[in-house]
Amino acid sequence: xxxxxxxxxxxxxxxxxxxxxxxxxxxxxxxxxxxxxxxxxxxxxxxxxxxxxxxxxxxxxxxxxxxxxxxxxxxxxxxxxxxxxxxxxxxxxxxxxxxxxxxxxxxxxxxxxxxxxxxxxxxxxxxxxxxxxxxxxxxxxxxxxxxxxxxxxxxxxxxxxxxxxxxxxxxxxxxxxxxxxxxxxxxxxxxxxxxxxxxxxxxxxxxxxxxxxxxxxxxxxxxxxxxxxxxxxxxxxxx
Amino acid sequence: xxxxxxxxxxxxxxxxxxxxxxxxxxxxxxxxxxxxxxxxxxxxxxxxxxxxxxxxxxxxxxxxxxxxxxxxxxxxxxxxxxxxxxxxxxxxxxxxxxxxxxxxxxxxxxxxxxxxxxxxxxxxxxxxxxxxxxxxxxxxxxxxxxxxxxxxxxxxxxxxxxxxxxxxxxxxxxxxxxxxxxxxxxxxxxxxxxxxxxxxxxxxxxxxxxxxxxxxxxxxxxxxxxxxxxxxxxxxxxx
DNA sequence: CGCCGCATTGACGTTCGTCAAGTCTAGTGG
DNA sequence: CCACTAGACTTGACGAACGTCAATGCGGCG
Numbered sequence: 001x002x003x004x005x006x007x008x009x010x011x012x013x014x015x016x017x018x019x020x021x022x023x024x025x026x027x028x029x030x031x032x033x034x035x036x037x038x039x040x041x042x043x044x045x046x047x048x049x050x051x052x053x054x055x056x057x058x059x060x061x062x063x064x065x066x067x068x069x070x071x072x073x074x075x076x077x078x079x080x081x082x083x084x085x086x087x088x089x090x091x092x093x094x095x096x097x098x099x100x101x102x103x104x105x106x107x108x109x110x111x112x113x114x115x116x117x118x119x120x121x122x123x124x125x126x127x128x129x130x131x132x133x134x135x136x137x138x139x140x141x142x143x144x145x146x147x148x149x150x151x152x153x154x155x156x157x158x159x160x161x162x163x164x165x166x167x168x169x170x171x172x173x174x175x176x177x178x179x180x181x182x183x184x185x186x187x188x189x190x191x192x193x194x195x196x197x198x199x200x201x202x203x204x205x206x207x208x209x210x211x212x213x214x215x216x217x218x219x220x221x222x223x224x225x226x227x228x229x230x231x232x233x234x235x236x237x238x239x
Numbered sequence: 240x241x242x243x244x245x246x247x248x249x250x251x252x253x254x255x256x257x258x259x260x261x262x263x264x265x266x267x268x269x270x271x272x273x274x275x276x277x278x279x280x281x282x283x284x285x286x287x288x289x290x291x292x293x294x295x296x297x298x299x300x301x302x303x304x305x306x307x308x309x310x311x312x313x314x315x316x317x318x319x320x321x322x323x324x325x326x327x328x329x330x331x332x333x334x335x336x337x338x339x340x341x342x343x344x345x346x347x348x349x350x351x352x353x354x355x356x357x358x359x360x361x362x363x364x365x366x367x368x369x370x371x372x373x374x375x376x377x378x379x380x381x382x383x384x385x386x387x388x389x390x391x392x393x394x395x396x397x398x399x400x401x402x403x404x405x406x407x408x409x410x411x412x413x414x415x416x417x418x419x420x421x422x423x424x425x426x427x428x429x430x431x432x433x434x435x436x437x438x439x440x441x442x443x444x445x446x447x448x449x450x451x452x453x454x455x456x457x458x459x460x461x462x463x464x465x466x467x468x469x470x471x472x473x474x475x476x477x478x
Numbered sequence: 479c480g481c482c483g484c485a486t487t488g489a490c491g492t493t494c495g496t497c498a499a500g501t502c503t504a505g506t507g508g
Numbered sequence: 509c510c511a512c513t514a515g516a517c518t519t520g521a522c523g524a525a526c527g528t529c530a531a532t533g534c535g536g537c538g
Contacts, residue, residue, distance in 0.1 A: 070384050073473050078388040092384065094377035101384060120370060124363045131359060137376040138333035144383035145309050145331065145340060149317040151390035152434035156494070187517065195391035197495055202518055218503075218517075234312050395526070426485065436527055441486055457485075457535080 008112070009033045018086025018174075019060045019112075021132035028126050035122060035129075036060075036112040048089060048103040048111060055093025057115045061085050064109020065184040068092075069192070070101045079193040081143070082106075082167075082185060085174055088136050106184040151195045154233075159194040160204045161232035164214070168223060179226065183219040247351070248272045257325025257413075258299045258351075260371035267365050274361060274368075275299075275351040287328065287342040287350060294332025296354045300324050303348020304423040307331075308431070309340045318432040320382070321345075321406075321424060324413055327375050345423040390434045393472075398433040399443045400471035403453070407462060418465065422458040 010020055011029045024032060039062065042048055048059060051071060061083050068089065071077040080101060083089050093099040094116065123130040150159050164181075172178040183190070187198040187205075194201070208214045213229060215222040223229065249259055250268045263271060278301065281287055287298060290310060300322050307328065310316040319340060322328050332338040333355065362369040389398050403420075411417040422429070426437040426444075433440070447453045452468060454461040462468065 070388050072388065072392075076388075076392050078384075078391045080384050080387055091377055092381050095374045095381055100381050120366070120373070124366065124369065127359070127363065130363065130369075134359070134372075134376070135334045137373070137380065138330055140380055141376065141383065142331050142334055142339050144380065144387065145317075145319050147387055148319055148383065148390060149309050149311065149315075151387060152317045152431065153311075153315050186515090192391065198517080199496085199519085200494060203494095206518075425483090437485080438487085438528085439526060442526095445486070 008036060008039055010036055010112075013062075015060070015062065015086045019088060021128040024126070024128055028128065031122050031126055032129060035114045035118060037115050037118070038113050040111055040113055042105040042109045042111065044105055044107050044109075046105055048105065048109075049093075049099045050102045051099055053099045055090065055097050055099055055116070057113050058088055058090040058119065059103075059111040059113060061087050061089065062110040062112055065106045066103050066109060067106055067185060067189060067193075068101045068103050077192065079185075079189055080147075082193070084170060088140075091137055091140055106189075147193075156194075156196055156200050156204050157207070158232055159196065160190075160201065160208070161229040163190065163194055164221065164223065165226070165229055165233065168226075179223045181221050181223075183221060247275060247278055249275055249351075252301075254299070254301065254325045258327060260367040263365070263367055267367065270361050270365055271368060274353045274357060276354050276357070277352050279350055279352055281344040281348045281350065283344055283346050283348075285344055287344065287348075288332075288338045289341045290338055292338045294329065294336050294338055294355070296352045297327055297329040297358065298342075298350040298352060300326050300328065301349040301351055304345045305342050305348065306345055306424060306428060306432075307340045307342050316431065318424075318428055319386075321432070323409060327379075330376055330379055345428075386432075395433075395435055395439050395443050396446070397471055397474075398435065399429075399440065399447070400468040402429065402433055403460065403462065404465070404468050404472065407465075418462045420460050420462075422460060 010016055011033050013020075020032060037057070040048075040059075042064070048066065049055075063085060066083040066089060067079050068081045068083065069077045069079045083103075089103050089111070090099070092101050119129075119133060123133055150162055154162065167183075168178055168181050171181055185193075187201045191198045191201045196204075205214070205216045208229075209216045211228070213223075213225045215224060249255055250272050252259075259271060276296070279287075279298075281303070287305065288294075302324060305322040305328060306318050307320045307322065308316045308318045322342075328342050328350070329338070331340050358368075358372060362372055389401055393401065406422075407417055407420050410420055424432075426440045430437045430440045435443075444453070444455045448455045450467070452462075452464045454463060
């Protein structure tokens with residue numbers, strides 16, 4: 001099996017500000033360019049890595065859309081996140097040198113492969129990169145705090161509202177519309193992430209549509225009343 | 240207000256194997272000893288840090304027991320973890336230079352204060368420390384994946400069983416009994432962490448007691464049938 | 479001793495899961 | 509090009525699990 005890999009450089013990548021530290025000197029840029037060993041294409045439905053697989057690299061999403069999921073021994077699984085361009089996948093593997101979740105492409109995708117030993121090596125020389133790596137891991141911890149809050153104390157409508165707002169906000173940061181989005185995942189995957197069944201996801205979409213908050217046409221979502229969504233997430237606070 | 244701080248060294252701390260990397264050379268040990276600026280005592284109910292507070296240091300729990308919790312604008316809060324001796328608190332603060340959760344002592348406690356800029360500085364020189372920091376952050380990410388799985392796809396009994404097994408396993412690693420434990424938190428705090436109401440926590444404890452799986456006397460828990468708890472967490476797998 | 483916070487227990491209601499039927503859409507192959 | 513199919517989605521009826529509300533018990537501390 002031939003891996004589809006390509007040689008490249010970060011320094012002129014249009015996603016640089018998303019996955020790399022800012023304000024590097026020219027010589028630092030040269031060092032950081034050595035981070036990405038190569039790229040790899042992953043077809044929709046294929047795994048970038050699987051539970052149990054040896055950890056060697058972090059991956060920066062260049063194009064496409066991923067989900068990560070953990071699985072119990074008895075077959076239940078939980079989607080732990082959705083990743084889009086500029087986001088980093090694979091941090092779970094560092095602690096035990098093996099991955100503890102699956103990363104699956106939800107559409108044809110391309111990632112930059114960053115060998116972790118190289119990350120550590122260059123981090124020791126380039127302080128900005130070192131701090132950047134720490135920030136990325138901290139950001140992931142904080143994101144997961146948010147998911148725990150969502151799963152632990154919100155009801156179905158609030159969860160879905162929070163989910164939509166988060167997605168659209170991340171898409172907007174990448175230059176897409178702040179009111180229109182296409183879901184790359186199924187209702188079941190949304191449900192798994194949000195701790196609800198696919199039927200409940202579907203019903204809640206329909207309810208939002210009935211109330212004129214959003215328009216739903218399969219995976220195409222149009223947000224008609226973002227304020228209403230925000231109110232749902234924060235019931236007490238009235239804007 | 241006078242902070243209760245004390246000067247100390249990691250190299251002969253009995254918790255070293257819990258919060259520091261192993262196999263350091265003598266000169267590396269000297270460097271790593273510079274990590275801990277001082278210690279601080281926190282009385283039960285006091286905060287180690289609060290949401291919004293400027294981030295400057297990570298904290299290693301020396302004695303005592305903490306909870307961390309995030310709060311929504313409308314006052315709901317979610318316990319994101321419980322920390323005991325040897326565990327690290329404060330990773331949430333790195334990404335935005337401000338803490339995003341509260342850390343509260345559930346009993347009188349003492350922590351080692353490790354200024355983060357010093358951690359980064361020494362990490363650049365001592366590769367083992369650098370990797371250790373990465374592992375600690377990765378471990379926290381993996382732990383949170385587990386909590387997401389618990390919150391997203393388990394029912395009350397499974398959650399509480401998983402919680403008890405996790406607690407007792409961590410206590411055992413610190414030399415305590417593997418069948419007996421004292422809960423440092425209230426039913427409400429357990430419920431917040433596990434995404435259920437305090438009444439459900441109480442009822443589930445009572446149910447376990449009725450079935451002879453545990454013995455409950457207020458916060459004192461005796462695990463009589465650990466296998467039964469494990470079966471609850473993994474319904475399909477029969478030991 | 480009496481108070482207060484924490485915990486337990488019961489009765490009842492709501493939310494969401496389960497099961498089942500039916501619809502829509504994209505992709506496939508004749 | 510169109511019919512066919514599989515997978516994804518929607519919707520309804522019903523029930524179980526858990527939340528809510530309220531009463532009561534218990535234990536530690538001033």
